[in-house]
Amino acid sequence: MNNFQQQLLQGIPDALPNLKSYDKEINHAPKRKDILSEDEKKLALKNALRYFDAKHHAVLLPEFKSELDTYGRIYMYRFRPDYEMYARPINEYPGKTVQTKAIMHMIQNNLNPIVAQHPHELITYGGNGAVFQNWAQYLLVMKYLAQMTDEQTLIMYSGHPLGIFPSNKNAPRVVVTNGMMIPNYSKQDDWERFNALGVTQYGQMTAGSYMYIGPQGIVHGTTITVLNAGRKIAKHNENLAGKLFLTSGLGGMSGAQPKAGNIAGCITVCAEVNPKAVHTRHSQGWVDEVISDLDELVRRVRKAKEKKEVVSIAYQGNIVDVWEKFDTENIYVDLGSDQTSLHNPWAGGYYPVNLSYKSANTMMVDQPELFKEKVQKSLRRQAEAINKHTSKGTYFFDYGNAFLLEASRAGADIMAKNGIDFKYASYVQDIMGPMCFDYGFGPFRWVCTSANPEDLVKTDVIACEVLEKMMEDSPEEIKQQMNDNIQWIKGAQENKLVVGSQARILYADAEGRIKIAQEFNDAIADGRISAPVVLGRDHHDVSGTDSPYRETANIYDGSQFTADMAIHNVIGDSFRGATWVSIHNGGGVGWGEVINGGFGMVLDGTKEAEQRLQAMLFWDVNNGIARRSWARNDEAIFAIKRAMEAEPNLTVTLPNMVNDTLLENIFKK
Numbered sequence: 001m002n003n004f005q006q007q008l009l010q011g012i013p014d015a016l017p018n019l020k021s022y023d024k025e026i027n028h029a030p031k032r033k034d035i036l037s038e039d040e041k042k043l044a045l046k047n048a049l050r051y052f053d054a055k056h057h058a059v060l061l062p063e064f065k066s067e068l069d070t071y072g073r074i075y076m077y078r079f080r081p082d083y084e085m086y087a088r089p090i091n092e093y094p095g096k097t098v099q100t101k102a103i104m105h106m107i108q109n110n111l112n113p114i115v116a117q118h119p120h121e122l123i124t125y126g127g128n129g130a131v132f133q134n135w136a137q138y139l140l141v142m143k144y145l146a147q148m149t150d151e152q153t154l155i156m157y158s159g160h161p162l163g164i165f166p167s168n169k170n171a172p173r174v175v176v177t178n179g180m181m182i183p184n185y186s187k188q189d190d191w192e193r194f195n196a197l198g199v200t201q202y203g204q205m206t207a208g209s210y211m212y213i214g215p216q217g218i219v220h221g222t223t224i225t226v227l228n229a230g231r232k233i234a235k236h237n238e239n240l241a242g243k244l245f246l247t248s249g250l251g252g253m254s255g256a257q258p259k260a261g262n263i264a265g266c267i268t269v270c271a272e273v274n275p276k277a278v279h280t281r282h283s284q285g286w287v288d289e290v291i292s293d294l295d296e297l298v299r300r301v302r303k304a305k306e307k308k309e310v311v312s313i314a315y316q317g318n319i320v321d322v323w324e325k326f327d328t329e330n331i332y333v334d335l336g337s338d339q340t341s342l343h344n345p346w347a348g349g350y351y352p353v354n355l356s357y358k359s360a361n362t363m364m365v366d367q368p369e370l371f372k373e374k375v376q377k378s379l380r381r382q383a384e385a386i387n388k389h390t391s392k393g394t395y396f397f398d399y400g401n402a403f404l405l406e407a408s409r410a411g412a413d414i415m416a417k418n419g420i421d422f423k424y425a426s427y428v429q430d431i432m433g434p435m436c437f438d439y440g441f442g443p444f445r446w447v448c449t450s451a452n453p454e455d456l457v458k459t460d461v462i463a464c465e466v467l468e469k470m471m472e473d474s475p476e477e478i479k480q481q482m483n484d485n486i487q488w489i490k491g492a493q494e495n496k497l498v499v500g501s502q503a504r505i506l507y508a509d510a511e512g513r514i515k516i517a518q519e520f521n522d523a524i525a526d527g528r529i530s531a532p533v534v535l536g537r538d539h540h541d542v543s544g545t546d547s548p549y550r551e552t553a554n555i556y557d558g559s560q561f562t563a564d565m566a567i568h569n570v571i572g573d574s575f576r577g578a579t580w581v582s583i584h585n586g587g588g589v590g591w592g593e594v595i596n597g598g599f600g601m602v603l604d605g606t607k608e609a610e611q612r613l614q615a616m617l618f619w620d621v622n623n624g625i626a627r628r629s630w631a632r633n634d635e636a637i638f639a640i641k642r643a644m645e646a647e648p649n650l651t652v653t654l655p656n657m658v659n660d661t662l663l664e665n666i667f668k669k
């Protein structure tokens with residue numbers, strides 16, 4: 001057994017590892033709000049010390065107290081392992097089942113410094129999307145996974161491994177909950193308090209569920225969104241050449257925008273205040289050019305428009321300045337959006353205009369009320385500038401980052417005339433919902449656990465063949481989606497999308513997902529693919545997420561504020577064969593604003609895997625289509641009727657439509 005394997009099996013070491021110095025080269029999480037009272041701080045310390053033998057408490061206590069005082073959280077930096085953090089080939093992990101080894105592969109990918117946003121604070125993306133709350137949890141989880149059999153299930157409470165319980169071979173190996181709260185305790189400050197106490201965490205979507213595959217997942221979704229937004233504004237079916245897309249954020253997900261803009265063929269300007277984030281995306285080749293002077297930016301954009309260049313430009317500075325400058329300079333913006341992290345507005349998700357990045361980071365901790373005022377003022381200014389552009393014809397859409405929600409809370413002029421809706425639609429209302437989710441198309445993904453790029457090439461070829469075959473007799477309604485995804489998979493290798501594990505994403509419907517998975521399983525069985533493949537998806541999907549301003553924003557029967565679909569989804573996945581399942585409060589739009597869930601499924605080439613994939617993937621997509629069809633969405637009614645024709649064991653309750661005139665007449669005096 002090698003050193004790495006021994007360390008995994010050891011879990012929390014008996015002897016204290018050496019103290020670690022704070023690595024300034026790494027992108028660290030911002031200091032969190034100092035929210036705990038003295039008694040609560042004592043409780044947080046007691047909670048943290050539960051993981052360690054009492055003989056270490058005298059040493060660890062001052063150290064953890066200092067972390068709590070300095071960073072607002074106890075990360076237990078000392079226990080961060082010395083070995084390199086990345087997804088190793090599956091056979092390098094110790095363990096008794098391929099299922100748990102595959103999960104270790106996925107966890108290490110989520111914490112890989114080239115993938116994770118704040119790797120030392122165990123944050124994968126979105127500023128606060130945690131895999132674990134602290135390093136003790138990581139060490140214990142890896143040990144449990146290395147020890148357990150396929151007759152056991154590991155129970156995860158918001159990063160904390162409660163224990164391994166007896167179960168059975170068909171049960172999930174891991175069941176994860178993140179941030180599940182009593183509903184009345186789900187405000188932003190509740191997250192600050194209970195996370196600081198060490199009893200909950202914000203798992204985002206694919207962070208706390210071990211399913212993040214780097215920015216590729218989001219490049220794909222963003223490309224599909226920009227392409228379809230382009231189709232919405234196209235007057236004569238023209239493409240996006242020479243058109244300008246203005247947005248913000250070069251972080252975990254937002255960093256995909258310039259790359260997606262290039263793939264979609266437009267000019268992208270993306271503002272980002274954090275120089276480290278700009279540098280990361282530029283050095284990775286995800287954005288072509290960096291400009292930090294507004295006049296220079298204007299000149300560059302004019303030139304790009306004139307020459308119809310396909311180019312992406314990072315503006316190092318505040319997005320509000322760009323919206324205002326482009327207005328005064330009369331630069332026409334064709335498509336506009338925003339991807340600052342407004343799901344987390346008061347703790348580093350949004351940087352107000354006219355305040356330096358550094359001062360903002362200090363103010364949000366030392367003067368939180370003043371910082372809040374500045375954020376809200378900045379949002380009002382941003383909305384005002386956007387309104388000026390839209391009055392000239394810009395198509396602006398909310399990118400599911402709670403921009404419209406927070407701008408409305410800040411009192412910005414962003415409400416529609418009826419005072420209920422926003423002036424602008426979200427990308428799900430206008431684009432993703434009707435064009436993708438209602439038909440069952442969503443972010444299906446897979447990871448080759450051999451870590452061998454050749455396996456990924458083989459899976460790409462297989463997936464492409466499956467889609468091309470399906471395209472031959474797919475109905476007109478879904479041909480555009482099929483075609484976009486065939487083009488995507490054909491260009492995937494050339495676009496060099498892999499960062500971290502050997503992963504691929506594409507949008508497919510239930511039939512596509514099942515057929516692709518089936519072919520992978522066969523290829524593993526006959527050795528064409530050399531090791532198990534993990535299937536999964538983003539939670540941002542047809543059925544996985546209830547979120548009234550995002551995934552379920554195009555549900556109009558009032559049920560967009562319920563979360564039955566997401567809860568049913570995870571329960572249904574768990575008994576139909578998922579290898580792991582997870583359900584989260586928060587993710588994308590913020591704590592208390594969304595319930596979302598996901599799964600991971602290990603394909604190992606066996607007959608059992610075949611049965612599981614068929615049962616689970618069918619449910620995992622059609623649950624959401626059935627709900628969307630009950631909400632009277634035409635596209636979903638079409639899709640669920642097709643599913644019922646194909647599967648005689650499926651019976652879904654269909655809605656009857658009411659004649660609107662009949663309804664209106666009854667209210668006429």
Ligand SMILES: NC(=O)c1ccc[n+]([C@@H]2O[C@H](COP(=O)([O-])OP(=O)(O)OC[C@H]3O[C@@H](n4cnc5c(N)ncnc54)[C@H](O)[C@@H]3O)[C@@H](O)[C@H]2O)c1
Nearest residue numbers: 126249251252253254272273319340341350351400401588
């Ligand atoms: N990409 C998608 O498909 C998608 C889908 C749904 C939601 N979202 C949402 O988009 C948001 C961004 O996600 P992320 O993972 O990139 O978060 P992130 O925190 O990693 O990145 C956001 C970036 O915005 C920058 N920023 C903040 N205020 C700014 C300002 N005023 N001007 C310029 N830059 C500013 C920050 O410095 C940060 O780097 C989240 O709320 C996420 O939920 C993204």
